[in-house]
Amino acid sequence: MPSSVSLSTQVAGVVLPSCIYNASGPLCSHEDELHVIGQSASGAILSKSATREKRMGNEEPRYVDTGWGSINSMGLPNEGYLYYARFAQQAVAYDKPYFMSVSGLSLEDNVHIIRELEPFEHIAGIELNLSCPNVPGKPQTGYDFEQSRRTLEAVFPVCKQPLGVKLPPYFDIPHFQMMAEVLNDFPLAFVTCVNSIGNGLVIDLDSEQVLIRPKHGFGGIGGDYIKPTALANVRQFYTLLDKNVAIIGCGGVRSGEDAFEHILCGASAVQIGTQFMREGTACFERIAGELKNIMAKKGYSCLEDFKGRLKTLDG
Numbered sequence: 251m252p253s254s255v256s257l258s259t260q261v262a263g264v265v266l267p268s269c270i271y272n273a274s275g276p277l278c279s280h281e282d283e284l285h286v287i288g289q290s291a292s293g294a295i296l297s298k299s300a301t302r303e304k305r306m307g308n309e310e311p312r313y314v315d316t317g318w319g320s321i322n323s324m325g326l327p328n329e330g331y332l333y334y335a336r337f338a339q340q341a342v343a344y345d346k347p348y349f350m351s352v353s354g355l356s357l358e359d360n361v362h363i364i365r366e367l368e369p370f371e372h373i374a375g376i377e378l379n380l381s382c383p384n385v386p387g388k389p390q391t392g393y394d395f396e397q398s399r400r401t402l403e404a405v406f407p408v409c410k411q412p413l414g415v416k417l418p419p420y421f422d423i424p425h426f427q428m429m430a431e432v433l434n435d436f437p438l439a440f441v442t443c444v445n446s447i448g449n450g451l452v453i454d455l456d457s458e459q460v461l462i463r464p465k466h467g468f469g470g471i472g473g474d475y476i477k478p479t480a481l482a483n484v485r486q487f488y489t490l491l492d493k494n495v496a497i498i499g500c501g502g503v504r505s506g507e508d509a510f511e512h513i514l515c516g517a518s519a520v521q522i523g524t525q526f527m528r529e530g531t532a533c534f535e536r537i538a539g540e541l542k543n544i545m546a547k548k549g550y551s552c553l554e555d556f557k558g559r560l561k562t563l564d565g
């Protein structure tokens with residue numbers, strides 16, 4: 251592996267030794283899993299999205315790998331925010347930042363959780379999840395621009411750590427612009443693009459059945475299917491947001507090539523979800539090695555050499 255190539259990056263004012271790390275969701279709900287991420291080549295440790303109270307989540311089966319990607323309707327199973335806040339002290343043992351994902355079930359819950367995180371100084375940043383598609387009866391905040399604004403207006407005054415948001419995928423140019431207008435009014439440290447594409451349906455032809463039990467089979471789609479959508483969202487927000495907001499790419503990354511494309515679109519770091527679930531922590535080292543090889547072949551020594559430099563055909 252070329253040693254002159256560096257994958258180090260900065261998010262929320264802290265250095266990540268590698269720009270490749272885990273997405274919130276798979277294999278990051280329990281302390282033992284978080285330690286395994288800490289011991290791996292992952293550039294950071296990111297927790298499962300935490301709610302105010304512990305949750306069991308939706309009925310099983312609720313996650314299926316389809317080969318080309320995944321469908322899930324986990325429904326935010328997690329240990330409650332204090333569990334993940336307390337882990338911050340243990341994460342100090344690893345030479346990488348610890349980020350906590352927060353997904354309160356209401357605006358009040360988000361304010362409460364974020365206020366209570368104040369004393370946990372080892373949390374390098376909070377990823378506020380505005381986009382879980384899997385809680386029955388709870389719309390995705392990120393698709394409601396006014397509610398997104400109200401949420402950010404309420405949480406920023408009580409937030410002591412750097413704060414970023416995880417967005418749902420958008421599909422229409424005016425929607426990118428409307429969300430960017432909201433986000434540019436707040437001192438966000440980073441924006442993660444994208445959560446799963448909500449409420450897809452995957453069907454088994456033989457049994458003529460859906461694959462997962464919750465919500466009559468509707469669930470969030472991740473993996474290969476969503477890479478073009480994820481790249482488009484990274485590119486749009488990289489272009490539209492203030493330049494000091496780091497964009498974190500998430501969606502369809504299974505190789506160094508995929509990670510390279512996210513960075514070319516403007517990502518400062520890249521999260522791995524479906525492929526991490528499939529391969530475990532080995533994916534971080536493998537993808538980092540593949541990315542370094544591509545960079546070395548192209549003569550790039552650091553992310554800044556190509557980050558955001560996507561070319562279009564109009565000169």
Ligand code: OXC
Nearest residue numbers: 324325326382384446470
């Ligand atoms: N996105 C989330 O934000 N959360 C999980 N699934 C998903 O696709 C979940 O827990 O349902």
